[in-house]
Amino acid sequence: MLKIRKLYVNIKNKIILKNINLNIKKREIHILMGPNGSGKSTLSYVITRKPNYNIVKGDIILNNKIINKLSPDKISKLGIFLSFQNPIEIEGINMLKYLKYLNNNITYKKIKEYCNLLNIDINKLSRFFNSGFSGGEKKKNEILQLLILKPKLIILDEIDSGLDIDTINIIFRILNNYFLKKKCSIIIITHNTNIVKYINPNKVHIINKGKITFTGNKEVINKIVKYGYNNYK
């Protein structure tokens, strides 16, 4: 589904990602872990082609099509969804109207159904976008947008940070259901070593200083708990 070949990325003339190789097949769940500032979020931004994140070398290939030069909106339309680590607030945009912008065919009944699934108070959708929402509510809102957009490749940037145990359970239950039903692929960027309790990853990648230093199965997480990232430099 998604292939990254020998990717080098620079931001403001400084190389941030070096020689990244990834191959994510259909119906696979990959986890990206690594110390703070190692380039995990940068990789997610590069995949969705954030401006000023320049690809120096290498290719990002989605379904056999190079997407290096596409704009973020076109990439989204190809089916890639990025859930942000710090979702923004936009005062002045009504939540419900915004959701209609995302998918014109979505009905109020369907939105209400998704809100019930995510335990979101439907009345809060009459507010401005993420305005006055707590950190957890903002993350739930990201998942609500995911359900509305129905992507094929989901990138979740620290979706579980700052969430209470019930919300984590709700979010991963929905993600697991979505994964089974829609047969999509998921990349999860996380620091949470308990992630394997909620989801069953196919591969775990460790990024350090802009390089993928290790790729293995979920058992590597136990080693990280014991020894940290020192063995994966």
Add this chain to the structure above:
Amino acid sequence: MYLIHNKIKYYKNFNINIIFINNYLKEIYCINKEIKIECIKNESIIYIKIINIKKENVSINLLLNYNYFNFVNIFKINKLKIIIGKYINILLIEKYNLYGLNLLFNYNIIKILIKDKSNLKYLKNKNNKIFSLNKIYIYQIRSKVDIYDLDIYDLNSINYITIKNLSDNCINNIYGIYILNNNQFLKNKFYYINKYNNCKNYQKFIGIFNDYSKIKLKGVIFIKKRTRNNISYQHFINYILSNNVYINVKPYLNIYSNNVKCSHGVNMGKIDNNIIYYLLSRGISKLKSKTLYFLSILYNDIKDKNILYLIKNKIKNKIKECLVKKK
């Protein structure tokens, strides 16, 4: 004259239509029985007095319906004085219709006195074909005034708005929305003069400027000696979309009293690219994202749904025009 009369539109949504032809008062058309209108016409000035008969709160929509035909005398100045009586909630809107004219220079002077416990919402409007010079004076007595100054049209304009409190406990808000592109020029001056106590004044001006547009804004807050508990807030926010834009904004505070809360400021900057990227990453196109971004900024402060309904399409179209041309 008969033919001209046939062309003029009456707007049924409005309780009161005050119809002008080439800056001469033609007719006052009122369908509200709770309101009495008195009119005195001089050669130089027109006085209109709106009185509430019932002495209970009455809500009315008033349209200043200006019609211009090709024999207009551009030296005829429209001088209008409106006195709004007690307990009236009034929505005042200007509408300009041009018949057989491609361009017009228009000079208006409007003075409004608004009395106790009345509310005025004034939507200052224009037309794409009018180059205008407007002077508006608002005098308040224990009342509330909201002015929406909309300058999103193609031609240049100069506006002077003065608000003067004539008693304690007056509230007034001014929202200015300016979207300029090409070689448009706009010059606006706002004066708020307060000599009384417990008054609130809130001014917010948001501008989006592209191409070679020019703007000169001046906002003066004047609070006299020995007044108490006055609050005044003035904020200019300017978004610059081109390197050739000229912006000259001067906020002034002339405060001669100690017991006040006043602040003022100017912000200038570009689009927040993080918000645009967020919207793009959801599959919304670049043009729509930017439009949505600016609409969110402009709508954030307009709480009145009627006003929003009236202006939102105009603003949306102008923003789109402004952004597409940049491409």
